[in-house]
Amino acid sequence: MPVDTSPPRDVRSLFPRLEALLPHVQKPIQYVGGELNSTVKDWDATDVRWALMYPDAYEVGVPNQGVMILYEVLNEQPDTLAERTYSVWPDMEALMREHGLPQFTVDAHRPVSAFDVLGLSFATELGYTNMLLALDLAGIPFNSADRTMDHPIVIAGGHSAFNPEPIADFIDCAVLGDGEQAVLEITDVIRAWKAEGRHGGRDELLMRLARTGGVYVPRFYDVDYLPDGRIQRVVPNRPGVPWRVSKHTVMDLDEWPYPKQPLVPLAESVHERMSVEIFRGCTRGCRFCQAGMITRPVRERSITGVGEMVERGLQATGFEEVGLLSLSSADHSEIAPMTKGLADRYEGTQTSLSLPSTRVDAFNIDLANELTRNGRRSGLTFAPEGGSERIRKVINKMVTEDDLIRTVTAAYSAGWRQVKLYFMCGLPTETDEDVLQIAELAKKVITTGREVTGSRDIRCTVSIGGFVPKPHTPFQWVGQLGHEATDARLAKLRDAVRSDRQFAKAIGFRYHDGKPGIVEGLLSRGDRRVGKVIKAVYDAGGRFDGWSEYFSFDRWMTAADQALADEPVDVDWYTTRDRDNNEVLPWDHLDSGLDRDWLWEDWQDALTGTEVDDCRWTPCFDCGVCPQMGTEIQAGPTGATLLPLTVLNSARDRVLSTADAE
């Protein structure tokens, strides 16, 4: 008997029911949708439908580039529909439960459970409890094993998907790497399966996805453990399932100029600007940086491609700031002509440019001045990451103290008065001495600043984040520093900064305690057994773990004690324990392209403080990615320049047309 493609579902808008709740919640506009450049398509005119979720509050999720790109790529397909959904705050959650309102999309306010796919983008593991919240409110069973043909396929993407093992029970699939081509391939598989009558049910669909080699279906792999708790092996449990699943890499960024029409929310969001990704990937080789390791090789968008996206995006949005986004934006081979060209083009329009994540050594003050020519000047942020020269060699952050002082001097001479320095605490091999060097560096920065400006009115803010070892990095084997040790080290640093009355007022000191880092560490390098902990935390009320006002360390530790009581492992085992080379890591079957032996060697090099250069300007150092993934570095310079545009003025001509006639 042929099974019909989709059962009829009630996809009428939930908005009338939602509307009655809105007067009773904080910031109701976040649930209303209707953002500029958002899309509502006819449900019945499409046959594959995605609900895309960024599992955090709307104000964090709505500017997320990944979701914005996929939303647009999918909606450009005539037969495909994509809508967005975000985590609801506890005040709304309570009302939704009281009134039986399910998790809804903000575009057409349809129930998430009615879609073919729920695609979640995880920028951080701290969104896992929010995924459970969304599943719960959507009426989708927590465990993938309990889902039926009536439930969406739950797919995880984003950086955390490079080790999805802690959420293996809750997701149906994970996709590694760049999403824009991958979502189209998945859509095709689903479309064909539906058109053929959905034969074989969910299992068949998941099998077809797994066979592509680019979609990880955790349930098709068995994990065996050794008596001491380590993993013995991870093996496919049925024929046709690949031993390893590969990441996706988009090769020509100019062919993917998304988002073309960035979303402009009415509500305030964390990034009140539009962003253009100027390149993807980074081969600086900072050993702590998972983003750099898993997004290799470097693929630049051309200067002209960037220019077109900026122009199109500004016209479509009206934003007054453009962020030139990447992992290290000053490294673009044509960053100087790009920023100068853009600054020239938008002269007199109150449009400012920003370069988030800028390296100390690549930065120069001409660039800083171009960036702020047309608009506002915020402080300059530099990230030396490590306080001492020694530790910077360990992490392969090749910045000397002289580099830093030279750059900061130039910044102060050019009129900047506020410099922010970002460091990490808890790096491998780190001692108190390495961290105390941060204070010395900050003092030197202030001293130099006072000298070159002749003024005492300068400031330097030191921001410290706790280091969390991540999968697919050379530090994936290292034991994390415990939270007590982190806190003690930071207290010493704080005292060192404050004790010197010459500097105490000029140096700001920002840091967080080490506890959230331990939970992040548990989730980053956890295996399938950690899923029980996540569920227990959710059941105990855990949500919005990325928000300090909601995060509870004690809730996590209590849940872990209980959930792992029958296992030979505990939180320390996952976080502060060193692993050796022959231990099977939970993510070893997920292929980021990095050669495991190269990672191990790089870890050994770290221990001896041996630096590795950048393969963009030195020969390939065989990290493994390019041959494994069939990719290559794509970098300029192209030699093209940005011409001034007259487009902006044409809109203005319209409003001016009959006035101003003297």
Add this chain to the structure above:
Amino acid sequence: MARKPEGPPPPPAVQRLRMHYAKRGRLRFSSHRDFQRAFERALRRAAVPMAYSAGFSPHPKVSYAGAAPTGTGSEAEYLEIALAQACDPEQLRRAIDESLPPDLDVIEIVEVPVNGAPSLADRLQASVWALRLPGVAYDEAARAVGAFLAAPAVEVSRMTKNGLRTFDARGPVVALEVADTPGDGPATGEQPGPCAILRLVVRHVTPAVRPDDVLTGLRQIGALAPPETPAVTRLAQGPLDESSGAVSDPLAPDRGDVGA
């Protein structure tokens, strides 16, 4: 910030315009700050030649007056902008309206002299509100309104940014009546049923008495407890004629003031 802004000061304002706009439908849930952001972005998309303030962080010159609270619709919102290049008001109205999200609608723009125009904010003396009360019958509403109007004062409390404030919700109420024609159905929800509509005229005072304060007063003194969330819309705001209680168009004195 010690740094001095570089370059010449921004060009001066050559034209001042007053805008009447509406906040409708779903966008009644936008806050005033949400509106400001959307409006300033719309100005940029429409390439309106705004005059900017001088200084380190130049801002487009926009003055907002008497915005309706989050959650209430409004047919009568007003603001004023200053331009660095003169524009035709009707062309401008169309361009800004197109650039704003649907449900934020520009109704009219009138030009006023750059200097010396009487203040718009001073003219916004009172508001006329419609309060749709789904599930509330005419008689029930009329009884509560009668009790409210008969009281010399009705003390209500509301959480504000500065904590809990208690004030009289009765004094500033110029008029409160139940509309004769019963509503044609509830504003929210799906059940048909009675739906009383109140018409409220309230004087602008400090602290402001808002429609929800009057609803609180009606609940306290007239035991009026709407089973569903009332839908509140501002119908008009402007100069108040004390004797008749009429609220007139605040832009009327400006029309034909400049040019034409």
